[in-house]
Amino acid sequence: MLRFTKRSEYGLIALAYLGGQGDSYCSAREIVDTLGLPRRLCAEILKSLSTAGLVEAIRGPGGGYRLKREPSGLSLSEVITVLEGPLRMANCANGGECEKEAACLIATGVNRVADDIQGVLSSFTLADLIAEAQAKINAPTPAIQV
Amino acid sequence: MLRFTKRSEYGLIALAYLGGQGDSYCSAREIVDTLGLPRRLCAEILKSLSTAGLVEAIRGPGGGYRLKREPSGLSLSEVITVLEGPLRMANCANGGECEKEAACLIATGVNRVADDIQGVLSSFTLADLIAEAQAKINAPTPAIQV
C-alpha cells in the first residue's frame, strides 16, 4: 500500500541521474541505457516532466534533457504530483462523490493524515536523493554503462 | 497516488464506528447497514481485523464485533498494515529483485521517505479519527439508522 508507481520511481531515478550530470544535456537514450530502464515508458515520463517544466528538453543531435531547477528546490511532492496526479487518500476526501455519510466518518481525520504525508513529501527534495545517489554514480565503477 | 485502498478506508470507518459504541458488540450487519458499506467486503475486512487481533468477534445471536483495544492505542499504521500489507514505496526498497543498479540510485532516499510516512501513520490513532467522527455520529441525527 501507499507505494510509488513505476512512473514516479523511474521519474525520480531519471531526475536523480540528471541531477548528477550538471548542466549538460542527456538524451533519453543515454539515461535508459545507463540505468537499464524501459525506453518508451521513460520517454513518456521525461516528456511529462518536460511539459510540467521540471526539466528542459532540447531536440536534435546533442540535445536531450536537463534539470530546469536546482535539485534542492525540487520537492518529491512536486515530482510525484506531476507524474501521478494529486494525492487523494480516501475517495470522499477529494472531488466528492461522498453520498454516504460513512466515508465522512473519517474524512476529516484522513485529510489530516494526508496533509502530514504531503508534508513529508514536500520536505524531501531531489537533492536528498542525489546525495545518496552520488556515491553510487561516481564510486565503484567509473560510470555504469551499457 | 499514495491512496488508501477501500479495504483500509472501510476498515477505518468500521473501526471508528466500533470505537463509538463502547463495549457492546455490533454485528457486521448493523455496521454496514448503518454506514452504507458493501456487506461482503466489510465482512472480510472485519474478519481480517479479527484475525489480527484488533477486534474481538463473537458468534451467534447478540454477537458481533468490538474493539479489543483502546482506540488511542491503535495506530493507523497498524490497521493499514493488517489490511494492505507492509509499506513498500519502491520495489527495490523491499523484498529485493533489485538487479538493476538503477532502482538503487534512489533506494536509500526513498526508504527514508517511507520511514517518515510510516511515522506519520504511526502517530495517528483510531482515537484521532473517532474524535472527528463523534460529532457526526452523535450530533445532527440521534444516530444514523436503517
Next chain:
DNA sequence: ACAAAATAGCACCATTTCAGTGCCTTTTCA
C-alpha cells in the same frame, strides 16, 4: 431440539490501473 442470528470460508467476476511496447513525425545539428 429447533430456529434464528451471526461469523467464517470459498470461489468467482468486472473494472480499473499500471507497465510496457511499436511505429511514425518533427525538429535540429553537422
Next chain:
DNA sequence: TGAAAAGGCACTGAAATGGTGCTATTTTGT
C-alpha cells in the same frame, strides 16, 4: 541531407481492486 533526438498516438497484457453469492459453522434463546 542524413542522423540524432524529442514528441505523439494507439495498443496490449497483467495485476490489483472492488464487489458479490452461496454455503458452513457456531451459538443463543425459546
